Amino acid sequence: xxxxLAVATLAATGKVCAQTRATGGExxxxxxxxxxxxxxxxxxxxxxxxxxxxxxxxxxxxGAARTFDYFSTLNLRRRGDNEILLTNEVVDxxxxxxxxxxxxxxxxxxxxxxFHRYGHHKLERWTSMVHxxxxxxxxxxxxxxxxxxxxxxx
Ligand SMILES: [Zn+2]
Numbered sequence: 001x002x003x004x005l006a007v008a009t010l011a012a013t014g015k016v017c018a019q020t021r022a023t024g025g026e027x028x029x030x031x032x033x034x035x036x037x038x039x040x041x042x043x044x045x046x047x048x049x050x051x052x053x054x055x056x057x058x059x060x061x062x063g064a065a066r067t068f069d070y071f072s073t074l075n076l077r078r079r080g081d082n083e084i085l086l087t088n089e090v091v092d093x094x095x096x097x098x099x100x101x102x103x104x105x106x107x108x109x110x111x112x113x114x115f116h117r118y119g120h121h122k123l124e125r126w127t128s129m130v131h132x133x134x135x136x137x138x139x140x141x142x143x144x145x146x147x148x149x150x151x152x153x154x
Pocket of ligand 1: 047048049050115116117120121124
């Protein structure tokens with residue numbers, strides 16, 4: 001039984017290898033032709049790859065700004081201040097709040113991708129730059145807010 005399985009497996013892998021070799025041997029010339037056609041049309045519609053160095057930096061910046069915002073908001077809550085954009089309950093649930101911050105970064109990258117896809121490369125970059133600016137400003141503001149001192153009567 002085991003021998004039969006081994007033979008069947010060998011036969012199957014042999015077939016897969018043969019198929020791979022067959023397609024591998026046949027495709028080089030058509031693929032090369034297709035590739036040149038693709039790069040030509042890509043040069044016309046897209047000026048750069050989506051994951052180029054500039055976008056890598058911008059997305060990393062957005063992620064960092066969102067992280068900065070996350071910690072500044074937790075700091076604000078620890079000092080007794082209230083969250084204004086979300087509710088205190090959401091922010092106090094650290095896992096949910098971290099997920100929201102991560103989703104914000106994801107949505108931003110998605111919007112950039114859509115702009116890139118449809119040839120609006122300036123808007124694509126600006127999405128990240130504006131997001132980075134707003135998130136960083138918000139975080140700095142959070143740290144600058146005065147600590148709430150609830151009136152306690154002794
Ligand atoms: Zn682009």
